[in-house]
Amino acid sequence: MSLREKKKQETRDRIFEISGRLFREKGFENTTVDEITQEAGIAKGTFFNYFPTKESLLLYFRERKEELVFNILGSQIATNAPAKDKIKNFLVLLAENYEKDKVLLRMLFFEHRRLVMASGQHPDRKQHGHGNQLRFISILRDLLKEGVENGEIKERVDLQIASETLHAVYFHSLMMWMHSDTDDSFSRDLSAKIDLVFEGIGE
Numbered sequence: 001m002s003l004r005e006k007k008k009q010e011t012r013d014r015i016f017e018i019s020g021r022l023f024r025e026k027g028f029e030n031t032t033v034d035e036i037t038q039e040a041g042i043a044k045g046t047f048f049n050y051f052p053t054k055e056s057l058l059l060y061f062r063e064r065k066e067e068l069v070f071n072i073l074g075s076q077i078a079t080n081a082p083a084k085d086k087i088k089n090f091l092v093l094l095a096e097n098y099e100k101d102k103v104l105l106r107m108l109f110f111e112h113r114r115l116v117m118a119s120g121q122h123p124d125r126k127q128h129g130h131g132n133q134l135r136f137i138s139i140l141r142d143l144l145k146e147g148v149e150n151g152e153i154k155e156r157v158d159l160q161i162a163s164e165t166l167h168a169v170y171f172h173s174l175m176m177w178m179h180s181d182t183d184d185s186f187s188r189d190l191s192a193k194i195d196l197v198f199e200g201i202g203e
Helices: 003-026 033-040 044-050 056-077 083-099 102-117 123-149 159-179 186-199
Strands: none
Touching: 003 033, 003 044, 003 056, 003 102, 033 044, 056 083, 056 102, 056 123, 083 102, 083 123, 083 159, 083 186, 102 159, 123 159, 159 186
16 A cells, blocks of 8 residues: 555545544534534545545445454454354354444434335445345355355254355344443343254254
């Protein structure tokens, strides 16, 4: 990364960090671009060079989370741990990261969903979200396949169903946690559910 690119990234990150703080304090709807630029010490035109609209901050937030997902995944794939441990560690580490800022995560997630579901708005984003789900499931399937090849997982297990089940457990747990106003641990809840999936509920 060149010095110019590094400075641009630093400016983008600064805008996002200040926006996140203001969103926590005032809410997304009640925070204006003028307030963000004033706090960041930049011109309004500079803001729009990085983010065409205030709503585009939500897309950047999603991109940052997607980057996090694949960084965590890469770190797990590089280990020599059993495939089941890689899967569990991947999902639990992701949950632990989300726990660091539940307020902002929940606010931006539901605001983004509101925009996506609004009639006639952002028609391409639904497809993008579906594509990410399929990619997530594909990653889990590849790890499960590794487990079968290593003799950790039964060969008769349908890998597509198993990967979709793990994804469903993860996503449902995330939604339940974000809707909850308690301080329950998302990572502990998810960890217990993953153990149950791998152990099975039969005798």
